[in-house]
Amino acid sequence: MASDDDPASSSDLEASASAAAAAAAAAEEEEEEEEEEEDAAAEEEESETAEEAEYYFSDNDDAAEETVLDVLADGGEEECHWSVSSVRVITKESLLAAQREDLRKVMELLALREQHARTLLIHYRWDVERIFELLEVKGRERLFLEAGVSAIENKGRVLSSSPCPITCNVCFDEVPPSRVSEMDCGHCFCNECWTEHFIIKINDGQSRRITCMAPKCNAVCDEAIVRYLVSARHPEIADRFDRFLLESYIEDNNKVKWCPSVPHCGNAIRVKGDICCEVACACGIQFCFSCLSEAHSPCSCLMWELWIKKCQDESETVNWITVNTKHCPKCHKPVEKNGGCNLVACLCGQAFCWLCGGATGRDHTWSSISGHSCGRFKEDQEKRTEQARRNLYRYMHYHNRYKAHIDSLKQETNLKETIQGKISISENKESKIKDYSWVTNGLNRLFWSRRVLAYSYPFAFYMFGDELFKDEMTPQEREMKQNLFEDQQQQLEANVERLSSYLEKDFQDFSDDLVMDTMSRVINLSNVVDRLCKQMYQCIENDLLYPLRTTHNIAPYKSKGLEKPSEVSICWDSCQSSRSTRTCQEDRCPTSESTANGVAEKTVLGKRSEAQLQGSSSSNNGGYSSSSSSSSRKRDKIDARTGPTFDLNMPP
Amino acid sequence: MLDVSRVQKELAECNRDQAISGVGIALCDGGSDLSHLTGTISGPVATPYEGGTFRIDIRLPGGYPFEPPKMQFITKVWHPNISSQNGAICLDILKDQWSPALTLKTALLSVQALLSSPEPDDPQDAVVAQQYLRDHQTFIATARYWTETFAKRISVDIEEKVQKLVEMGFPEDLVRSTLKSVNGDENMALEKLCSS
Numbered sequence: 109m110a111s112d113d114d115p116a117s118s119s120d121l122e123a124s125a126s127a128a129a130a131a132a133a134a135a136e137e138e139e140e141e142e143e144e145e146e147d148a149a150a151e152e153e154e155s156e157t158a159e160e161a162e163y164y165f166s167d168n169d170d171a172a173e174e175t176v177l178d179v180l181a182d183g184g185e186e187e188c189h190w191s192v193s194s195v196r197v198i199t200k201e202s203l204l205a206a207q208r209e210d211l212r213k214v215m216e217l218l219a220l221r222e223q224h225a226r227t228l229l230i231h232y233r234w235d236v237e238r239i240f241e242l243l244e245v246k247g248r249e250r251l252f253l254e255a256g257v258s259a260i261e262n263k264g265r266v267l268s269s270s271p272c273p274i275t276c277n278v279c280f281d282e283v284p285p286s287r288v289s290e291m292d293c294g295h296c297f298c299n300e301c302w303t304e305h306f307i308i309k310i311n312d313g314q315s316r317r318i319t320c321m322a323p324k325c326n327a328v329c330d331e332a333i334v335r336y337l338v339s340a341r342h343p344e345i346a347d348r349f350d351r352f353l354l355e356s357y358i359e360d361n362n363k364v365k366w367c368p369s370v371p372h373c374g375n376a377i378r379v380k381g382d383i384c385c386e387v388a389c390a391c392g393i394q395f396c397f398s399c400l401s402e403a404h405s406p407c408s409c410l411m412w413e414l415w416i417k418k419c420q421d422e423s424e425t426v427n428w429i430t431v432n433t434k435h436c437p438k439c440h441k442p443v444e445k446n447g448g449c450n451l452v453a454c455l456c457g458q459a460f461c462w463l464c465g466g467a468t469g470r471d472h473t474w475s476s477i478s479g480h481s482c483g484r485f486k487e488d489q490e491k492r493t494e495q496a497r498r499n500l501y502r503y504m505h506y507h508n509r510y511k512a513h514i515d516s517l518k519q520e521t522n523l524k525e526t527i528q529g530k531i532s533i534s535e536n537k538e539s540k541i542k543d544y545s546w547v548t549n550g551l552n553r554l555f556w557s558r559r560v561l562a563y564s565y566p567f568a569f570y571m572f573g574d575e576l577f578k579d580e581m582t583p584q585e586r587e588m589k590q591n592l593f594e595d596q597q598q599q600l601e602a603n604v605e606r607l608s609s610y611l612e613k614d615f616q617d618f619s620d621d622l623v624m625d626t627m628s629r630v631i632n633l634s635n636v637v638d639r640l641c642k643q644m645y646q647c648i649e650n651d652l653l654y655p656l657r658t659t660h661n662i663a664p665y666k667s668k669g670l671e672k673p674s675e676v677s678i679c680w681d682s683c684q685s686s687r688s689t690r691t692c693q694e695d696r697c698p699t700s701e702s703t704a705n706g707v708a709e710k711t712v713l714g715k716r717s718e719a720q721l722q723g724s725s726s727s728n729n730g731g732y733s734s735s736s737s738s739s740s741r742k743r744d745k746i747d748a749r750t751g752p753t754f755d756l757n758m759p760p
Numbered sequence: 761m762l763d764v765s766r767v768q769k770e771l772a773e774c775n776r777d778q779a780i781s782g783v784g785i786a787l788c789d790g791g792s793d794l795s796h797l798t799g800t801i802s803g804p805v806a807t808p809y810e811g812g813t814f815r816i817d818i819r820l821p822g823g824y825p826f827e828p829p830k831m832q833f834i835t836k837v838w839h840p841n842i843s844s845q846n847g848a849i850c851l852d853i854l855k856d857q858w859s860p861a862l863t864l865k866t867a868l869l870s871v872q873a874l875l876s877s878p879e880p881d882d883p884q885d886a887v888v889a890q891q892y893l894r895d896h897q898t899f900i901a902t903a904r905y906w907t908e909t910f911a912k913r914i915s916v917d918i919e920e921k922v923q924k925l926v927e928m929g930f931p932e933d934l935v936r937s938t939l940k941s942v943n944g945d946e947n948m949a950l951e952k953l954c955s956s
């Protein structure tokens with residue numbers, strides 16, 4: 109967009125910025141920080157914000173403008189390479205492929221058959237690196253033994269060729285050799301008994317580790333035999349078995365979790381590296397990977413859990429009512445204390461002592477009621493009242509602010525459409541300015557920082573309250589930390605509000621100059637706000653939490669918001685090759701078709717989704733569906749994203 | 761459904777050598793329900809349980825033998841892995857280590873082995889386990905006393921007689937000492953009690 113005679117050079121921008129004292133202050137502040145940051149560039153995990161800022165303040169006017177916009181506009185795509193590789197979405201269709209990647213590694217490196225690789229991976233929770241580590245430490249034999257993989261070479265079913273009947277040690281019947289099966293461990297029982305055993309284990313949810321029936325034998329049963337025998341009697345249970353094996357990749361895997369959406373979108377999310385993070389699913393919802401509730405940083409999972417509970421039962425309010433009303437000893441209606449003295453009068457005319465609830469006469473002074481003495485309750489009661497009052501006010505203080513920002517976020521989200529309308533009007537205007545991506549980017553920045561701001565209140569509530577850290581800090585330390593934090597919080601708050609006000613302007617009616625001015629402010633404030641968010645997370649981690657003994661993991665700040673992860677790809681070469689390995693395997697085990705073709709897999713997972721839907725009481729969904737307001741918000745998001753457009757990977 | 765033929769085979773097999781193994785199984789209360797049985801174990805030699813006969817309530821779930829049998833002591837017993845309150849047994853093969861190839865007999869033998877070698881680190885009864893570890897002498901004495909009191913046929917009889925006489929209105933101390941002096945003869949004791 110920046111043509112040669114573009115009126116908005118960066119000197120203009122700076123001039124206009126200085127017109128507004130506040131904006132100038134912000135810019136200066138930013139410049140200073142920028143220098144510091146450049147010094148500490150090595151420490152910065154991603155210095156893209158610094159770069160943007162640098163471009164922005166560069167003397168090379170024309171280029172500068174363009175670069176800022178480009179960076180901001182394409183930021184999503186450009187900067188996400190590092191995170192795209194770390195978070196992946198696994199759909200029904202790609203689950204098999206995702207699992208296969210790991211299976212293949214283990215099969216190739218340990219020269220194992222697929223089922224043995226699977227048993228090993230299930231046992232070690234799909235942690236391939238750990239398997240290779242343990243291989244070094246324990247050696248092949250022990251590694252296999254502990255996981256229940258039996259000596260594979262022991263295989264040779266000479267058994268069925270022997271003509272004499274065999275006594276099954278479970279049913280005590282004599283059976284012809286054609287009706288018994290031997291496992292890799294060498295133990296042999298009749299097919300009837302095996303089948304019964306398998307069915308009980310599958311129904312019991314133990315599909316992923318069905319051990320041999322022999323006492324003290326740890327060997328995991330051959331999945332082909334399980335499939336073969338069970339499907340002969342109950343094909344639907346055999347299907348379930350296959351589904352369980354497939355889903356083990358999600359269920360028994362620390363790095364993969366089902367998306368907690370309700371109704372369930374059918375996806376799972378895989379992360380690499382630290383599992384304390386926030387992620388977005390392809391369906392649009394964003395969640396905390398650790399606790400599966402909505403993304404709640406800078407609150408720790410524990411803080412968030414406590415906060416949700418607190419908000420739900422409004423225990424403070426209940427406390428307040430119990431300490432502030434008493435039941436009249438005569439008519440038993442609740443009476444609120446209205447004056448300062450301890451004699452209260454009910455509407456029914458009964459006077460009673462506030463401290464003990466006992467009926468009294470009306471003759472009293474400030475400190476005593478004539479003919480009545482209950483002094484021993486007095487002090488205690490007053491302390492409790494005082495404490496409860498203080499706690500309530502404190503909670504209300506934080507809750508009001510938290511709520512205000514959540515409400516603003518909702519309103520601003522609703523604004524998105526209006527603003528989109530303004531953008532299209534502007535774009536069709538007779539004007540040189542054709543690129544309005546700064547509006548969308550600014551808006552996304554606003555959403556993201558508004559979110560951070562909102563959750564910073566419950567964080568502060570617990571950080572500086574008695575509930576979690578009472579014994580971890582001296583009152584002086586606490587006050588110092590609180591001042592430090594609130595300072596940052598207030599700065600962030602002020603700049604977020606300012607950003608919000610600029611974005612609400614009717615820029616579609618503005619002159620080009622004014623548009624450019626608004627743009628510069630939005631861009632500027634976006635950078636400031638981003639910087640402040642980042643600083644707040646750093647302050648929390650380094651200054652507030654780090655010195656404490658208790659660990660509270662806070663998901664790291666992501667400047668770009670939570671990108672929608674890319675899907676695990678289904679059809680790359682290695683996958684194809686592993687498919688062909690699979691086909692070879694199939695020849696050996698004629699019973700495993702059900703997982704082999706994608707169609708069966710899809711239907712299988714479809715059922716799973718239903719199960720998830722119905723079983724929303726499962727721990728996965730627990731935290732989620734419990735708060736109805738948040739889940740409805742999420743559903744809105746899901747609905748909102750149905751179109752193919754996603755510009756920046758930001759909250760829709 | 762319960763594998764009836766297997767249970768019948770097990771009962772026959774187990775009771776064939778009861779004298780040697782020291783464990784036996786019978787239908788509960790002489791009933792006909794194969795899923796509700798009573799096992800008996802004789803207390804292992806050279807333990808405080810020696811000489812006692814311990815009765816165990818056995819319930820077979822529908823999935824037996826693919827699901828473990830449920831066993832619980834009927835006879836009161838003082839042992840770290842057996843609840844002194846309700847007779848519940850803490851034994852791995854009765855839980856996750858159960859294998860369909862194990863039998864009621866092997867399970868009872870395991871319970872018998874448990875009597876010989878308690879595992880106080882995995883206690884069912886914390887009080888008993890504490891005593892076992894800290895005051896072994898008292899533990900032995902208590903276990904023996906319980907065996908004498910609850911697990912011996914003769915003592916079972918005595919308890920019944922004591923209760924009967926106490927219910928007739930005589931003080932328990934006196935009943936016990938009197939019964940003892942006449943070697944447990946109920947009629948002689950009654951006579952003595954009435955004349956005194």
Ligand SMILES: [Zn+2]
Pocket residue numbers: 276277278279280281297298299300301302
């Ligand atoms: Zn059999």
Ligand SMILES: [Zn+2]
Pocket residue numbers: 291293294295320321322325326327
């Ligand atoms: Zn085996």
Ligand SMILES: [Zn+2]
Pocket residue numbers: 367368369373374375389390391392393
């Ligand atoms: Zn989802």
Ligand SMILES: [Zn+2]
Pocket residue numbers: 396397398399400401404408409412
């Ligand atoms: Zn969390």
Ligand SMILES: [Zn+2]
Pocket residue numbers: 436437438439440441454455456457458
């Ligand atoms: Zn009243």
Ligand SMILES: [Zn+2]
Pocket residue numbers: 447449450451472473
């Ligand atoms: Zn007054």
Ligand SMILES: [Zn+2]
Pocket residue numbers: 461462463464465466480481482
């Ligand atoms: Zn009073």
